[in-house]
Amino acid sequence: MIDPLAALKLPDILPGWVWLVGAGPGDPGLITALGLKAITQADVILHDALVDEALLALAPGEKIYAGKRAGVRSCRQDEISDMLVRLAKEEKRVLRLKGGDPFVFGRGGEEAQALVRACVPFRIVPGITAGIGGLAYAGIPLTHRDTNHAVTFITGHGSDGNLTRLDWDAVSRGAPTLVFYMARKFAGEIADALMGAGRRPDEPAAIVANAARPDQDVRITTLGGLAEAAQTAPALAIIVVGENVALARELAWLAKV
Structure with missing residues (x-):
């Protein structure tokens, strides 16, 4: 039986890299093939509140909640960015998993800027907003x-x-x-x-x-x-x-x- 993800020859997350991935608007079936592969490869996933539990269940790596919801104590944006940098410097394969698209009102641009300043390589995987x-x-x-x-x-x-x-x-x-x-x-x-x-x-x-x-x-x-x-x-x-x-x-x- 053919493995669809393997057949597409998608890139792998490398140690020391951070991938900013959009999980889509809700239905877990709307995540991209590249985003799905990243979930199965990451050593650690920093995820938002809006990411479906069915997607997180596919992740063998460590999962850290890093969401921001009104009325709930949550991580500050600078704390999230610092964590991404630290984990990447530890040579972890790091996935930042966001609901929707990371670059559409998702503050992905701010996180990417922090990675640039820290000389951490990264990839953007768009999602459906x-x-x-x-x-x-x-x-x-x-x-x-x-x-x-x-x-x-x-x-x-x-x-x-x-x-x-x-x-x-x-x-x-x-x-x-x-x-x-x-x-x-x-x-x-x-x-x-x-x-x-x-x-x-x-x-x-x-x-x-x-x-x-x-x-x-x-x-x-x-x-x-x-x-x-x-x-x-x-x-x-x-x-x-x-x-x-x-x-x-x-x-x-x-x-x-």
């Missing part, structure tokens, strides 16, 4: 020829814990489809800012919580109804605003599987 995979699992095409020609990804959570400071007029006039990460608790402020900048109250919007997971929760609403819909939505959610959201009523495939 929630703004792509999560919307696909909700039946919402990120782009659609009849509705939008561009997409903007926005973090709703600023470094000070408040809503990100944005030029809302520019955001409103920009891409027809807007995807907000870490923004559920700011849904009302976002809706008010967009409507104040000219977006229609009846424009389709959705909250996709626990994206690509068994307990995925999709709430189709409008920009004007976004605040109310967010009140009872799970905290782990992305918000999408745009005409393409209306297609979910036709394309919601997951409930039919």
Whole structure:
């Protein structure tokens, strides 16, 4: 029987290297082949809270929780970066496993910079970010020829814990489809800012919580109804605003599987 990973002749993690790997948005089946191989080879894995336990169960190496969740004592970013450097200097094969994609609101760039400063070799293995995979699992095409020609990804959570400071007029006039990460608790402020900048109250919007997971929760609403819909939505959610959201009523495939 052919081993698919061996047949692809994928590179190995070498001692002293750090790989920053995206695990995808939730469903463990969405990890890349290279990411899966890395899990089976790493001597030590520093993982986030959003990494599925089924993936961690495949890892023979040491597993260290290094996530950051609101309201829970967790590692500071500098502590995580220092740990990556230290383990690599010990000639360990180190895997930093993140939910989604490490370079999309995942602070992977900061960790990579720390590795560069410490002269530690590293590799980036992209993952499917929630703004792509999560919307696909909700039946919402990120782009659609009849509705939008561009997409903007926005973090709703600023470094000070408040809503990100944005030029809302520019955001409103920009891409027809807007995807907000870490923004559920700011849904009302976002809706008010967009409507104040000219977006229609009846424009389709959705909250996709626990994206690509068994307990995925999709709430189709409008920009004007976004605040109310967010009140009872799970905290782990992305918000999408745009005409393409209306297609979910036709394309919601997951409930039919």
